[in-house]
Amino acid sequence: QVHLVESGGGSAQPGGSLRLSCVASGFAFSEYGMSWARQAPGKELEWVAGIHDDGSETYYADSVKGRFTVSRDNAKRTVYLQMNSLKHEDTALYYCAKGLLADVKTANEEHEYWGQGTQVTVSS
Numbered sequence: 777q778v779h780l781v782e783s784g785g786g787s788a789q790p791g792g793s794l795r796l797s798c799v800a801s802g803f804a805f806s807e808y809g810m811s812w813a814r815q816a817p818g819k820e821l822e823w824v825a826g827i828h829d830d831g832s833e834t835y836y837a838d839s840v841k842g843r844f845t846v847s848r849d850n851a852k853r854t855v856y857l858q859m860n861s862l863k864h865e866d867t868a869l870y871y872c873a874k875g876l877l878a879d880v881k882t883a884n885e886e887h888e889y890w891g892q893g894t895q896v897t898v899s900s
Contacts, residue, residue, distance in 0.1 A: 778802040778889045780872050785894030788862050796857040796894060798872030803889075806830070806850040809880025811887055812857045814868035814896075824870075825857060826880035835882055840866075862898045869893040 784796040796812070811826035825846040826835045834846050845858040855872055873887035880886075 778874060780874065780889060780891035782870065782872050782891045782894040785870060785896045787897045787899065789900055790863060790898055792862050792898070793858070793860045794862065794896060796859065796870055796872075796896075798855045798857075798891060800853045800855070800872075800874065803874065805853040807878055809875030809878060810846075810848060810855040811873045811875060811880055811882075812846060812855075812870060813873060813884055813887075813890075814866075814870045815893075816865075816868040819868075821871075821884055822868075823882055823884050826875070826882060827855065828880055829878040833879070835880065837882075859896070862896075864898050864900075866896060867898050869895050 779801045782798045788794050809828050812824045815821045824837050827846045831848050843861045848855040871893045872891050874889040
């Protein structure tokens with residue numbers, strides 16, 4: 777059974793940083809791309825960042841490019857999202873997701889399992 781458990785959310789001030797983690801179980805983690813997505817109140821789910829199975833390629837939404845960094849540690853079955861220079865508009869529930877393939881895709885529809893999410897709130 778696939779499980780994805782996110783952690784690391786919380787409150788931060790604008791310009792601050794947070795690091796999210798997602799621990800995976802129940803599948804061959806090192807063989808699949810992984811992504812992060814977020815959903816703000818009243819808005820649709822937005823894909824944010826993705827990483828290939830071996831970490832060789834990463835992709836970002838324009839809204840976070842240059843501020844967020846996705847990485848993974850296959851030995852720990854964990855994917856990370858380092859969020860710097862946080863903005864009010866980054867406030868959302870953040871999810872990690874398992875891709876369908878080794879090469880991650882940037883569409884939410886290309887993912888099949890999602891965690892429960894971790895809340896990120898950016899406020900002054």
